[in-house]
Amino acid sequence: MSSGLMNLSVYPDDVLQNKLKDMEQLRTSMIKSLMAIAVGIILLLWPDSSLNTLIIIVGALLITFGLFLIANAIKKRKGGEIFNIVSGIISLGLGVLFLVIPATLSNVIFYIIAVILIIGALYQMINGMLDKERKISVWTYVLSVILILIGILIFLFPDFMSTSLFIILGVIIIIYGVRGLYIWFKS
Numbered sequence: 001m002s003s004g005l006m007n008l009s010v011y012p013d014d015v016l017q018n019k020l021k022d023m024e025q026l027r028t029s030m031i032k033s034l035m036a037i038a039v040g041i042i043l044l045l046w047p048d049s050s051l052n053t054l055i056i057i058v059g060a061l062l063i064t065f066g067l068f069l070i071a072n073a074i075k076k077r078k079g080g081e082i083f084n085i086v087s088g089i090i091s092l093g094l095g096v097l098f099l100v101i102p103a104t105l106s107n108v109i110f111y112i113i114a115v116i117l118i119i120g121a122l123y124q125m126i127n128g129m130l131d132k133e134r135k136i137s138v139w140t141y142v143l144s145v146i147l148i149l150i151g152i153l154i155f156l157f158p159d160f161m162s163t164s165l166f167i168i169l170g171v172i173i174i175i176y177g178v179r180g181l182y183i184w185f186k187s
Contacts, residue, residue, distance in 0.1 A: 028072060033180030035065065036173045043170030052102045054166070055109055059098025066092030087123075110165060114154035117169075121147035137183075143176060 039061055043054075069088030073081035094112070098105060105112070121144040128136035128144075150168065154161045 028068075029180055030184045031068065032065075033177040033184060035061065036177030036180065038177075040170045040172070040174030040177060043166045043173065047166040047170070051106045051109065055098050055102040055105055059095045059102070062091045062095030062098060064095075066090070066095055083123075110154050110158055110161060113165065113169065114151040117147045117154075118151035121145070121151070137179075139179065143172070143179065147172060 039058075042057060046054075066088045069084045069091060073084040073088065124140060125144045128140050150161075150172070154165065
């Protein structure tokens, strides 16, 4: 009697919990990847748009991402989720700030993006090193190093980087999202 569906009742509780945990992680990875691709496409299609409009869009995405991280961390209720809670609170706070004072932020937006790029890339690298169960591709590390370098370049050459940052950032974010979807489909 093979219906093609996995009968989870034959698994011991610990195996079932691990399978459910893996499925949750894959779903989270897929959602983050799709959000990244959406942001990347927006940045590529409208790089010359009003900076205030982009700040508002990024603010809304930061709020969404922050709420997602906080909800996932609370749902898991593990001590190791503190980084996700803190990241979610920071993302949520930045998103609200972006929505409330976009004109003021237009002067410092590139520095904020640089910090986000560097922290996000370091987070990817650290997760890759700590997660012994999954084999992390060398391209994850290469992309992380590229993002860190772009973050540093923004600090060193803000005027030059501001003219092309949205296009560069759009391409990199799309690559990040596609890589995440590739990992999701592969798993």
